[in-house]
Amino acid sequence: MTATQERPSDEVEKEIGRDRRRKEDQRLITGRTRWTDNITLPGMLHLAMVRSPFAHARIVSIDTSAAKQATNVVDVLTGADLGEALGVNINAWPITPDQVTPTHSPMPSDRVAFAGEIVAVVVARSAAEARDAAELVDVEYDELPAALDLKESAADAVLAHPDLGTNKSAYWVFDSGEAGTGGSVEDAIAKARTDGIVIEREYRQQRLIPAFMEPRSVVVDPTGEQLTMWSATQIPHILRFALAATTGVPESKIRVIAPDVGGGFGGKLQTTPEEWITWAVARRLGKPAKYTETRSESLMSGHHGRDQWQKLTLAAEKDGTVTGFKVDLLADLGAYVSLVGGGVPVLGAFMFNSIYKFPAYRFAVQTVLTNKTWTDAYRGAGRPEATYAIERIMDELAVEVGVDPLEIREKNWIKHEEFPFTTVAGLEYDSGNYEAATARAKEMLGYDELRAEQRRRRESGDPVQLGIGVSTFTEMCGLAPSRVLGSLDYGAGGWEHASVRMLATGKVEVVTGASAHGQGHETAFSQIVADRLGVAFEDVEVLHGDTQVAPKGLDTYGSRSLVVGGEALVRAADKVIEKAKPIAAHLLEASVDDLEFSGGRFSVRGTDQGMAIGEVALATFAAHNLPDGVEASIDADATFDPEAFNFPHGNIINPLIVSGQVHGGLVQGIAQALWEEAVYDDSGTLVSGSFVDYLLPTAADTISFEIDHTTSPATTNTLGTKGVGEAGTIASTPAVVNAVVDAVRHLGVNDIQMPCTPERVWRAINSAGSGGSTEGAAMPHFESGGEMGNQEQPGTSSTEGAGA
Amino acid sequence: MIPAQFDYLAPTSVEDALAALSEHGDDAKIIAGGQSLLPVLRMRLNAPEMIIDLGRIESLRGVRDDGDAIVIGAMTPHAVVGSDPLVGEHAGLITKAVEHLADAQIRHRGTFGGALAHADPAGDLGAPALALGAEFVIQGPGGTRRVAADDFFVDLFETAIGEDEILTEVRVPKHTGWGSHYEKFVRVAHQWPIVAVAATVRVEGGTIAEARVGLTNMGSTPLRARGVEEALVGQPATEDAVRAAAERAAEGTNPPSDLNGDADYRRHLATVITRRAVLAAAGA
Numbered sequence A: 001m002t003a004t005q006e007r008p009s010d011e012v013e014k015e016i017g018r019d020r021r022r023k024e025d026q027r028l029i030t031g032r033t034r035w036t037d038n039i040t041l042p043g044m045l046h047l048a049m050v051r052s053p054f055a056h057a058r059i060v061s062i063d064t065s066a067a068k069q070a071t072n073v074v075d076v077l078t079g080a081d082l083g084e085a086l087g088v089n090i091n092a093w094p095i096t097p098d099q100v101t102p103t104h105s106p107m108p109s110d111r112v113a114f115a116g117e118i119v120a121v122v123v124a125r126s127a128a129e130a131r132d133a134a135e136l137v138d139v140e141y142d143e144l145p146a147a148l149d150l151k152e153s154a155a156d157a158v159l160a161h162p163d164l165g166t167n168k169s170a171y172w173v174f175d176s177g178e179a180g181t182g183g184s185v186e187d188a189i190a191k192a193r194t195d196g197i198v199i200e201r202e203y204r205q206q207r208l209i210p211a212f213m214e215p216r217s218v219v220v221d222p223t224g225e226q227l228t229m230w231s232a233t234q235i236p237h238i239l240r241f242a243l244a245a246t247t248g249v250p251e252s253k254i255r256v257i258a259p260d261v262g263g264g265f266g267g268k269l270q271t272t273p274e275e276w277i278t279w280a281v282a283r284r285l286g287k288p289a290k291y292t293e294t295r296s297e298s299l300m301s302g303h304h305g306r307d308q309w310q311k312l313t314l315a316a317e318k319d320g321t322v323t324g325f326k327v328d329l330l331a332d333l334g335a336y337v338s339l340v341g342g343g344v345p346v347l348g349a350f351m352f353n354s355i356y357k358f359p360a361y362r363f364a365v366q367t368v369l370t371n372k373t374w375t376d377a378y379r380g381a382g383r384p385e386a387t388y389a390i391e392r393i394m395d396e397l398a399v400e401v402g403v404d405p406l407e408i409r410e411k412n413w414i415k416h417e418e419f420p421f422t423t424v425a426g427l428e429y430d431s432g433n434y435e436a437a438t439a440r441a442k443e444m445l446g447y448d449e450l451r452a453e454q455r456r457r458r459e460s461g462d463p464v465q466l467g468i469g470v471s472t473f474t475e476m477c478g479l480a481p482s483r484v485l486g487s488l489d490y491g492a493g494g495w496e497h498a499s500v501r502m503l504a505t506g507k508v509e510v511v512t513g514a515s516a517h518g519q520g521h522e523t524a525f526s527q528i529v530a531d532r533l534g535v536a537f538e539d540v541e542v543l544h545g546d547t548q549v550a551p552k553g554l555d556t557y558g559s560r561s562l563v564v565g566g567e568a569l570v571r572a573a574d575k576v577i578e579k580a581k582p583i584a585a586h587l588l589e590a591s592v593d594d595l596e597f598s599g600g601r602f603s604v605r606g607t608d609q610g611m612a613i614g615e616v617a618l619a620t621f622a623a624h625n626l627p628d629g630v631e632a633s634i635d636a637d638a639t640f641d642p643e644a645f646n647f648p649h650g651n652i653i654n655p656l657i658v659s660g661q662v663h664g665g666l667v668q669g670i671a672q673a674l675w676e677e678a679v680y681d682d683s684g685t686l687v688s689g690s691f692v693d694y695l696l697p698t699a700a701d702t703i704s705f706e707i708d709h710t711t712s713p714a715t716t717n718t719l720g721t722k723g724v725g726e727a728g729t730i731a732s733t734p735a736v737v738n739a740v741v742d743a744v745r746h747l748g749v750n751d752i753q754m755p756c757t758p759e760r761v762w763r764a765i766n767s768a769g770s771g772g773s774t775e776g777a778a779m780p781h782f783e784s785g786g787e788m789g790n791q792e793q794p795g796t797s798s799t800e801g802a803g804a
Numbered sequence B: 001m002i003p004a005q006f007d008y009l010a011p012t013s014v015e016d017a018l019a020a021l022s023e024h025g026d027d028a029k030i031i032a033g034g035q036s037l038l039p040v041l042r043m044r045l046n047a048p049e050m051i052i053d054l055g056r057i058e059s060l061r062g063v064r065d066d067g068d069a070i071v072i073g074a075m076t077p078h079a080v081v082g083s084d085p086l087v088g089e090h091a092g093l094i095t096k097a098v099e100h101l102a103d104a105q106i107r108h109r110g111t112f113g114g115a116l117a118h119a120d121p122a123g124d125l126g127a128p129a130l131a132l133g134a135e136f137v138i139q140g141p142g143g144t145r146r147v148a149a150d151d152f153f154v155d156l157f158e159t160a161i162g163e164d165e166i167l168t169e170v171r172v173p174k175h176t177g178w179g180s181h182y183e184k185f186v187r188v189a190h191q192w193p194i195v196a197v198a199a200t201v202r203v204e205g206g207t208i209a210e211a212r213v214g215l216t217n218m219g220s221t222p223l224r225a226r227g228v229e230e231a232l233v234g235q236p237a238t239e240d241a242v243r244a245a246a247e248r249a250a251e252g253t254n255p256p257s258d259l260n261g262d263a264d265y266r267r268h269l270a271t272v273i274t275r276r277a278v279l280a281a282a283g284a
């Protein structure tokens, strides 16, 4: 065995921290890759769905005879035809034991509960023929009254599911007094009413639509020993589990592949009726089948996000020290309780206190069923809503106290020397330095100069007024730990799995259970392993998204891949080194204790003897000369389950990817503030059903960003990383709305409902300026039962979103 | 989405295209750039059995000088119109309108004639055509006729073009030396205008000698803001004078109410945007 000379480790450039271009981008951008819709199997059939145009209707009859006669149509099937084989779509997170959960058939045969629900499926030899024949399916409906407005539905005015007797699904409460994490919020409010400040507001989180670039697509091949499903999903592992649990196929007979997936933002964190129907059809006909949704279908029936009314009461002392915060939410579930749906507001429950240290807090959410598209996670899931509420109302408090919005925040936030800090919501924040981050942001922005300019413009009555908005925030990210998720009755754990396989040629295969859909895992994970094992970045191959290759995992969402999956990877890599060490020692004829590992090389301390890990891999592969009793493999697996959530920002593996995540997140958050809104009409039809009416920003609409990170390495994982995938989205929304309101506050405006359209701004200015009954203007010392905020009430305006 | 099945013809002369139109009657539809027709087909709002493509008829492309008018072929893509020097010199208003019409990809596919024939009240070319007093050259089985802009736009998606006719070219009277501006109000960049105003003015020694103002999306067809035009003539090209004239922008309009704005908001927008457009056109 030869002992090689290698470069000293300090000369090897570290991969972690490098601006690596993403190795996966070439194939993703050119589309020359395995998108699900690119997959074509021999004899494959194509599906087209027949969908209800009504929000709520009884299905009287379905006549499929004409469609069955159409060219190259193989079959037309309804829910009744498929029966039990259809399975059900499940809710994995009942947030209370008594949650009211309607049964969700992928294709109901008696009653439809939202416009876009599937009532029949056409199977043909080509997608075009399937679509043509779908027009020929004749469905007779008996229209029922629809529960559309969130507030009215919460009062059970019209029932979304008459058999359930109520629209109220679950009522979930966190009370710091009861939990022992703080005082009673009612006491705090009562005290503030006598000698402090009480601010009451009602804010609307409009309904949003996750609009990923690749529409959902699913292919099922029933012809092998294992049934295979390819799906454009974020969650191949959870999908496999759910298929097994609800369709009677043993898990061992199911292989799920999420090939390259083009974006998700939470929208592909779902098990969908379309997947279940394609599964059932392929099994019934014994042929591969494909369904790819159109963009219109995606907007109409893929799950939506947000959609809440937030009723807020903030109590403070006269100097602006917050003493309590009470949050009452109504959350629109849509027609069914989706995979995680009811839990989304609960994910926000621990974040309404954000970075502040007030002593009393109460959160209550009522989830409500309506006859609209179901809702579930959308980038940030619960936490943007929480941050919006606290950061908007902090601005109102600043106005009331008469100080700068940053000053009121500083007065209330956790000081850097106070970490670790257990919040009033019971979470332990490991680290943070809000003073430093804010000072840096002020300096970069030229905050004081901008405020001075704002004053000048106010005084001169300039027609162009300046609005300055700030938002601090934190989020719990790295969705994990299992123990906490279990205590919340979440249906799965929060661990992640990784394997490192050392190939004979010195190349490395890394298998992760965190299945990427555009985040750049292949690049970031390669960087981590390259450093850890001292191999070249190019020599690391990251495999994921196939239950046959990566059998264990909990997939990608909630900013968890790097902080949980990355840590599992580090641990697997460390095990590889541990396993390789005795073999290296044996080959180098040295004692294990005399070996050290650095820069990819085992060396005998005090000598120039050593060998690279790739050489150990080759020797292990040959297995000609291994120490006695040592396994002929240096591959390793690891499963990691953190002890706590973590809070951004930590150490950075790849600054370019982090910038990309932050930029994209910022734009998505700004889009909620200014542009996006899912709007239904009075009959429950989605009016914003195409990108002509659902306004997504493009590069032409956005601004350039300057980002700066003040990092506080996480203490919960080896790499010190924290989640960043959702960060930008969460903070930018309240910052922008705060800026819009700040620009016109001198005209008597204290709120503008999202999205802050030019028309809404105009109306806010006019009603305030005309001195009429401006709702909620300057009424911070709130008498109970008074008006709240400036926003239109649902049901009274045609432009009000999902509430109308 | 996938359109319903159709047959396809690509004639190389206007005569052949007209013959095909006559033969297939109601079942036929002309395709120019397809930027409006294809979405209609894909969303299955219409399912013609025969598509007649004008793309191979060379005579319908290009811009030429014809004395006191410039002539724009119906099949000239927006991008070509937008960068054409003759258009820029004699009908600058069109150049300005094309600049912000849709996005670059659509400007390379969509055509001048297709957009006008489509007659979307939110389309960006109707108001400039109206303001410039364009003439529409329409060919049918019985020959060629010219229709004035005032008579061309009939209603929402309806023009003077008969079912068996083809728009071949648009004649735009030269407005050499006129200042012009197209002001488009949108929420996101790639959107059709919520309201837009096309203004072109001839300023003589600081006084507005002539003015033409067209409104986009303030009714079921593009409209002339005649009240504003009258009020501008003889006025100095100043902020105050223009502001006063622009107050009349919403006169006689019937704007829609939709997700992008209620009618009353659009009326308000029309006055503000008219002021901005006229001031920019007058170089004030």
Ligand SMILES: Cc1cc2nc3c(=O)[nH]c(=O)nc-3n(C[C@H](O)[C@H](O)[C@H](O)COP(=O)(O)OP(=O)(O)OC[C@H]3O[C@@H](n4cnc5c(N)ncnc54)[C@H](O)[C@@H]3O)c2cc1C
Pocket: B029, B030, B031, B032, B033, B034, B035, B036, B037, B038, B039, B054, B074, B075, B100, B101, B102, B103, B106, B109, B110, B111, B112, B113, B114, B115, B116, B117, B118, B120, B122, B123, B124, B125, B161, B165, B166, B167, B168, B190, B191, B192, B193
């Ligand atoms: C995403 C998107 C954004 C857009 N944004 C804008 C915008 O901001 N502003 C704007 O003005 N437009 C916009 N458009 C429309 C664009 O300008 C189209 O190009 C135009 O409306 C139609 O032109 P076309 O050549 O593509 O016509 P086609 O789509 O081919 O045809 C449109 C209609 O006109 C008929 N037709 C076409 N040519 C003739 C002819 N010579 N004689 C008789 N009938 C004819 C066709 O039969 C059809 O009914 C947008 C389009 C898209 C897809």
